[in-house]
Amino acid sequence: MTSITSENAVQSPSRIKRLTAPxxxxxxxxxxxxxxxxxxxxxxLFILMAIFGPIVAPYKFDALIKGAARQAPSAEFFFGTxxxxxxxxxxxxxxxxxxxxxxxxxxxxxxxxxxxxxxxTAYFGGWIDEIVSRLLDSLLAIPALLLALVMLGVxxxxxxxxxxxxxxxxxxxxxxxxxxxxxNVRSSGFIEAARLRGEANWYILFxxxxxxxxxxxxxxxxxxxxxxxxxxxxxxxLGLGVQPPSPDWGRMVNEARESYDRTPWALxxxxxxxxxxxxxxxxxxxxxxxxFRYEGV
Amino acid sequence: MQSGTYRIxxxxxxxxxxxxITGSVFSVHAQGGTLRIGAVAPTVxxxxxxxxxxxxxxxxxxxxxLVEVLPDRSIAPNLAKSWTISEDGLTYTFTLEDGVKFHDxxxxxxxxxxxxxxxxxxxxxxAVNLLGEFAVSAPDAATVVFTLTSPNADFLYGVANQxxxxxxxxxxxxxxxxxxxxxYANFNGTGPFTLTEYKEGESATLTKNATYWKEGQxxxxxxxxxxxxxxxxxxxxLKSGEVDFIFKISPDQVSGLETESGISLIQTTTNQHPVxxxxxxxxxxxxxxxxxxxxxxxxxxxxxDLVLEGRGTIGNNDPIGPGYxxxxxxxxxxxxYDPEKAKAxxxxxxxxxxxxxxxxxxNVLGYDTLATVLQQQWALAGINAEIQVNEEGFYYDDxxxxxxxxADLGITGWGDRPIPQGYLAExxxxxxxxxxxxxxxxxxxxxxxxASITADPAARAAIYNxxxxxxxxxxxxxxxxxxxxxxxxxxxxxxxxxAPFPGLTDLRGVxxx
Numbered sequence: 001m002t003s004i005t006s007e008n009a010v011q012s013p014s015r016i017k018r019l020t021a022p023x024x025x026x027x028x029x030x031x032x033x034x035x036x037x038x039x040x041x042x043x044x045l046f047i048l049m050a051i052f053g054p055i056v057a058p059y060k061f062d063a064l065i066k067g068a069a070r071q072a073p074s075a076e077f078f079f080g081t082x083x084x085x086x087x088x089x090x091x092x093x094x095x096x097x098x099x100x101x102x103x104x105x106x107x108x109x110x111x112x113x114x115x116x117x118x119x120x121t122a123y124f125g126g127w128i129d130e131i132v133s134r135l136l137d138s139l140l141a142i143p144a145l146l147l148a149l150v151m152l153g154v155x156x157x158x159x160x161x162x163x164x165x166x167x168x169x170x171x172x173x174x175x176x177x178x179x180x181x182x183x184n185v186r187s188s189g190f191i192e193a194a195r196l197r198g199e200a201n202w203y204i205l206f207x208x209x210x211x212x213x214x215x216x217x218x219x220x221x222x223x224x225x226x227x228x229x230x231x232x233x234x235x236x237x238l239g240l241g242v243q244p245p246s247p248d249w250g251r252m253v254n255e256a257r258e259s260y261d262r263t264p265w266a267l268x269x270x271x272x273x274x275x276x277x278x279x280x281x282x283x284x285x286x287x288x289x290x291x292f293r294y295e296g297v
Numbered sequence: 298m299q300s301g302t303y304r305i306x307x308x309x310x311x312x313x314x315x316x317x318i319t320g321s322v323f324s325v326h327a328q329g330g331t332l333r334i335g336a337v338a339p340t341v342x343x344x345x346x347x348x349x350x351x352x353x354x355x356x357x358x359x360x361x362x363l364v365e366v367l368p369d370r371s372i373a374p375n376l377a378k379s380w381t382i383s384e385d386g387l388t389y390t391f392t393l394e395d396g397v398k399f400h401d402x403x404x405x406x407x408x409x410x411x412x413x414x415x416x417x418x419x420x421x422x423x424a425v426n427l428l429g430e431f432a433v434s435a436p437d438a439a440t441v442v443f444t445l446t447s448p449n450a451d452f453l454y455g456v457a458n459q460x461x462x463x464x465x466x467x468x469x470x471x472x473x474x475x476x477x478x479x480x481y482a483n484f485n486g487t488g489p490f491t492l493t494e495y496k497e498g499e500s501a502t503l504t505k506n507a508t509y510w511k512e513g514q515x516x517x518x519x520x521x522x523x524x525x526x527x528x529x530x531x532x533x534x535l536k537s538g539e540v541d542f543i544f545k546i547s548p549d550q551v552s553g554l555e556t557e558s559g560i561s562l563i564q565t566t567t568n569q570h571p572v573x574x575x576x577x578x579x580x581x582x583x584x585x586x587x588x589x590x591x592x593x594x595x596x597x598x599x600x601x602d603l604v605l606e607g608r609g610t611i612g613n614n615d616p617i618g619p620g621y622x623x624x625x626x627x628x629x630x631x632x633x634y635d636p637e638k639a640k641a642x643x644x645x646x647x648x649x650x651x652x653x654x655x656x657x658x659x660n661v662l663g664y665d666t667l668a669t670v671l672q673q674q675w676a677l678a679g680i681n682a683e684i685q686v687n688e689e690g691f692y693y694d695d696x697x698x699x700x701x702x703x704a705d706l707g708i709t710g711w712g713d714r715p716i717p718q719g720y721l722a723e724x725x726x727x728x729x730x731x732x733x734x735x736x737x738x739x740x741x742x743x744x745x746x747x748a749s750i751t752a753d754p755a756a757r758a759a760i761y762n763x764x765x766x767x768x769x770x771x772x773x774x775x776x777x778x779x780x781x782x783x784x785x786x787x788x789x790x791x792x793x794x795x796a797p798f799p800g801l802t803d804l805r806g807v808x809x810x
Contacts, residue, residue: 177707261552
C-alpha cells in the first residue's frame with residue numbers, strides 16, 4: 001500500500017529504474033478499489049475501441065445506407081441510423097479515435113511542456129521564475145472556452161487547431177501544479193547532495209526532481225485528459241472542431257439535436273459515450289490520486 | 298299562442314342582433330396585443346444595407362416603402378398612393394399620401410424620397426441593382442419624378458426593393474444608436490411602429506405609432522423581437538410560449554412542429570434556393586467540362602429527399618424557379634444524374650484520377666447536411682470534396698479570405714426575389730455586385746439586359762428560356778432544389794401572411810389575442 005509514498009518520503013537518488021516496478025503496484029492498488037477498477041476498465045475499453053473500432057464497425061463512418069434513414073435501434077442497426085441513413089453504431093465506433101486521439105496528443109504535449117516549465121521555473125527560481133509565472137498566470141485568467149473560440153476563429157477549425165488550443169490552455173495549469181510540487185522537493189537533502197556532487201542541472205531536473213513529482217504529474221495528466229475530452233467534444237458540438245462528415249461525438253450530438261424528436265438515438269449514443277468516457281477517466285484520475293496519496297496543489 | 302311565439306321569435310332575433318353588435322365591438326377591442334418574434338439578431342441596422350430577414354423585418358416595421366411588393370408578387374401603393382408611367386417608359390411620376398409624419402413629428406414630403414433614393418446610389422446599396430440609372434426630382438411636396446436613362450421594365454420592383462425604405466431628408470446615419478437623451482433618434486421613419494428599446498444581441502421593443510397615416514393600422518400595440526440565434530432554441534421558445542412567431546424553420550424541425558398543439562405551421566412557396574457554385578475565373582471551374590461533371594455527379598432527387606424530406610421542388614441549373622408562375626418552365630428536362638459521365642468529363646478535362654477540392658458551406662438551412670450528402674455523391678464520380686462549414690455571418694464577411702465571393706467551390710443561400718431579374722442582374726452578369734462565380738459571358742449579359750427592357754411577360758419568358766439554356770450548357774451553378782419556407786405562430790396570432798421573403802412580412806394587419 002505504502003510502497004510509493006514511502007519511496008517518495010525516502011527520495012534517494014537514481015530512481016528511474018526502480019520506478020517501473022511501482023507501475024505494477026499502482027495497477028494492483030487501483031484494481032483493489034471498485035470505483036477505480038471501473039474507471040480503469042472503462043478507459044481500457046475506450047482505448048480498445050479507438051484501436052479496433054473501425055475494424056469492427058459494420059459500415060464506414062460516412063456511408064449513406066440507401067433507404068435506411070431514421071431507423072430505430074434494431075438487430076441490424078444496433079444504435080439505429082441518423083436522418084441521412086448513417087449507422088450510428090459504426091459512427092460511434094469510428095468516433096472513438098477522434099475523441100481519444102486529439103485530446104490524448106494534446107494532453108501529452110501540454111503535460112510535457114508544462115512539466116518542463118514547472119520544474120525549470122521552480123528549480124532555477126529568480127527573475128525567470130517571476131516572469132514566466134506571471135505570464136502563465138495571465139493566461140490562466142482567460143476563460144477556457146472563450147479562448148478556444150477566439151483562437152479557432154483565427155486559425156480556423158481543424159484537428160491541429162484544437163491541439164494547439166488545448167496545449168495553450170493546459171500548459172499554464174500543469175506548469176503551476178508541477179512548479180509547486182518541485183518547490184516542495186527543491187530544498188530536500190538529496191537535491192543538495194546532487195548539487196554538491198557537481199551534477200549538471202539537467203541531470204538534477206530529470207533524474208532527481210522528475211521522479212519525485214511524477215505522482216503529481218500522473219494525476220494531473222489524467223485530469224487534464226478528461227477535461228480535454230470534454231473540451232474537444234464541446235468544440236465539436238459548437239461546430240468548431242473537426243468538419244463533417246467526421247464522427248466526432250460532439251459533432252454527432254449537434255447534428256442529431258435538430259431532429260431529436262424523431263431520431264433521439266442518434267443523440268443518445270454519442271452523448272452517452274462522451275459521458276461514460278469522461279466519468280471513466282475521472283474515476284481513474286481519482287483512483288490515482290488516492291494511490292499516490294496526492295492531495296493536489 | 299301564435300302571437301306569443303312570434304314575440305319570442307322577435308325577441309330572440311333582437312337578442313341575436315345585439316349579440317352580433319357587441320360581439321363585433323368586443324372583437325375590435327380584442328385587436329392589438331403584443332407580438333413576440335423569435336429571430337436571429339440583426340448585425341447591419343442601416344435600412345439601406347441590412348439584408349437578411351430579421352434586419353428587413355425590423356426595419357420595415359419602423360419605415361415605409363414608397364410602393365411595396367405583396368406576397369403574391371404584385372406591386373401595391375404605399376407612401377405613394379398612385380403613379381403614372383410615360384409612353385416611352387422613361388418617366389415615372391409618383392403622387393404621395395398626405396398628412397404623413399415621421400416619428401419625430403416632422404412632415405413627410407417628396408424631398409425625403411429624393412434624398413432616400415440618392416442615398417441608395419451614394420452608399421452603393423444593393424437596392425440600386427434593379428433601379429438602373431435614374432435621376433429623381435421633386436416638382437412639388439407631393440410629387441416625385443424618376444427619369445430613367447434607359448427603359449427598365451422592372452423599375453417598380455426596384456422602387457419596392459426591400460432596402461428602399463424611406464428615410465428622413467438629410468439623415469446621414471439612420472438606425473445608428475445615438476448618445477444623449479434619445480438613443481433612438483436616428484430610427485426615424487414614417488412606419489407603423491417606433492423603436493422604444495434596443496438591447497444589442499438581446500431584444501428590441503417596437504411600440505405602435507398612434508398617428509400612423511394608414512387608417513386603422515397597425516393593430517398591434519407592441520412588437521417584441523427576442524434575438525435567438527440558435528434554430529433549435531427558436532423552436533423551443535415557440536413551443537414553450539416565450540415567443541409567438543418564428544420564421545425560416547430548419548427542415549429537420551418541421552415535422553416535429555406539425556403535430557404540436559397550439560401552434561400553426563405556415564408553408565410558403567418561394568424561390569429560395571441554395572446555389573452550389575464554382576468560380577469560373579480560377580480553380581477547376583474555369584473548365585466548362587468540369588462544371589458539367591459536377592452537374593452530372595449531383596443527384597438532386599436524393600438531395601431533396603434526404604435533406605428536405607422531399608418538400609422542395611427539384612431545381613436545375615438556373616435560378617428561375619417555380620415561385621414565378623409566369624416564367625418557370627415546369628416541362629423543362631431536369632439535368633440527369635450520371636456519375637459515369639461525370640467521371641468521363643473529368644478525365645477529358647485533365648483529371649483522370651479525380652479532383653480534390655474544398656467545399657465551403659454555411660451552418661444554417663440544412664446546408665451543412667447538404668454538403669455531407671454532396672460529398673458522398675461526388676465521391677462516386679471521383680470528386681473528393683473536403684467540407685468546410687462556416688458560421689453564416691463569417692462566410693458572408695468581406696474579411697474572410699474564403700468568403701462566398703472568393704471560394705473556388707461553395708454553397709450560397711439565395712433568398713426569394715419578387716422577379717427572376719433580381720438574381721440575374723445581381724449575380725450572373727459580368728458587372729453584377731454579387732457575381733460570386735465571376736462569370737462573364739457577353740451573350741448572357743446581352744440577354745439579361747434585353748429581359749430587363751422587355752415588359753411583355755410572354756416575350757420575357759422566351760428570353761428567360763434562352764438564358765436557362767446557357768446556364769445548362771456552360772453555367773457554373775447547380776440548384777438542388779427550390780425550398781418552401783416554413784414559419785410558425787402560436788394559435789393566438791391572426792392576420793399574418795408570411796411573405797416569400799420572410800423579412801418582407803407585413804405586420805400592420807396582425808393581431809394577438
